[in-house]
Amino acid sequence: MSSSHTPETITIKPRHPAFDLRAALATNWHGGDPFKTAFFNALSLTFPVGEKYFIDSVRAFQKQIDDPKLSQEIRGFIGQEAIHRREHTKYNEILCGARGYAGAAFEQGLQNRIDERDAYSAHLRLMETVAFEHLTALLAHGLLTDDRWLDGADPTLKSMWHWHAIEEAEHKAVTFDVYRAVGGNMDWLKQALPLITRQMFKDILSATWMMLKADGQQFNPVIWLRGLNWLVGRQGVLRNLSPLWRDFKRADFHPWDHDNRELISMWQATAEPELLAA
Ligand SMILES: [Fe+2]
Ligand SMILES: [Fe+2]
Numbered sequence: 001m002s003s004s005h006t007p008e009t010i011t012i013k014p015r016h017p018a019f020d021l022r023a024a025l026a027t028n029w030h031g032g033d034p035f036k037t038a039f040f041n042a043l044s045l046t047f048p049v050g051e052k053y054f055i056d057s058v059r060a061f062q063k064q065i066d067d068p069k070l071s072q073e074i075r076g077f078i079g080q081e082a083i084h085r086r087e088h089t090k091y092n093e094i095l096c097g098a099r100g101y102a103g104a105a106f107e108q109g110l111q112n113r114i115d116e117r118d119a120y121s122a123h124l125r126l127m128e129t130v131a132f133e134h135l136t137a138l139l140a141h142g143l144l145t146d147d148r149w150l151d152g153a154d155p156t157l158k159s160m161w162h163w164h165a166i167e168e169a170e171h172k173a174v175t176f177d178v179y180r181a182v183g184g185n186m187d188w189l190k191q192a193l194p195l196i197t198r199q200m201f202k203d204i205l206s207a208t209w210m211m212l213k214a215d216g217q218q219f220n221p222v223i224w225l226r227g228l229n230w231l232v233g234r235q236g237v238l239r240n241l242s243p244l245w246r247d248f249k250r251a252d253f254h255p256w257d258h259d260n261r262e263l264i265s266m267w268q269a270t271a272e273p274e275l276l277a278a
């Protein structure tokens with residue numbers, strides 16, 4: 001039996017889109033809203049360092065996987081995350097250049113924390129990666145199913161975030177299947193999720209703060225109240241994702257229990273041809 005539980009109809013392979021973000025990133029591209037713009041920009045700032053860690057964590061086990069389907073998916077995963085890194089590095093350079101953000105210092109802080117992981121076992125590093133991949137899969141699900149995430153955003157940035165979300169959905173089970181195949185401890189993984197979730201939001205909100213501070217808006221209560229209400233208020237965009245977040249704790253959970261196949265094929269039929277023709 002294959003160790004991979006990604007559906008047969010899903011092909012994980014990198015696409016090579018080209019986005020021209022120069023004009024939009026100099027502005028509050030998310031409908032003029034400083035918080036939403038900074039939130040997504042903050043997310044982008046965490047990707048190049050984070051995705052390198054994910055790639056390295058999986059690569060450490062690549063040779064131990066003898067299932068050809070899962071091996072192929074690992075190559076697809078590494079390819080997709082490598083392109084994400086490349087595109088978000090460009091995004092971050094343009095952004096920080098245009099708006100004077102201290103992106104390099106923030107990334108160095110993340111890198112220092114990752115360097116401390118050298119003392120961890122390879123299983124532990126992979127476990128963290130699996131938990132992060134569940135969170136990126138949930139954000140992807142949110143972005144693709146709930147228009148409020150990107151309503152009013154610049155069309156090029158919207159298309160970039162949707163492309164990243166689709167690939168996160170396609171490869172969401174790869175690290176999970178590798179972790180299971182190499183005998184990773186499933187109880188530890190489930191216990192790690194709340195800690196990783198806290199870490200991720202702490203990082204994103206601290207980068208959001210850094211950006212709003214550089215814009216002289218960090219103490220503007222209207223921006224924060226409106227932004228946090230959009231994010232975690234009673235009707236907040238994260239609320240819809242909590243049941244999916246909790247599912248991870250189930251003993252028999254697998255990422256494809258949340259079936260995104262229809263969303264992926266819809267995107268392939270509508271947005272993908274235009275994206276790759278650009
Ligand atoms: Fe990614
Ligand atoms: Fe990913």
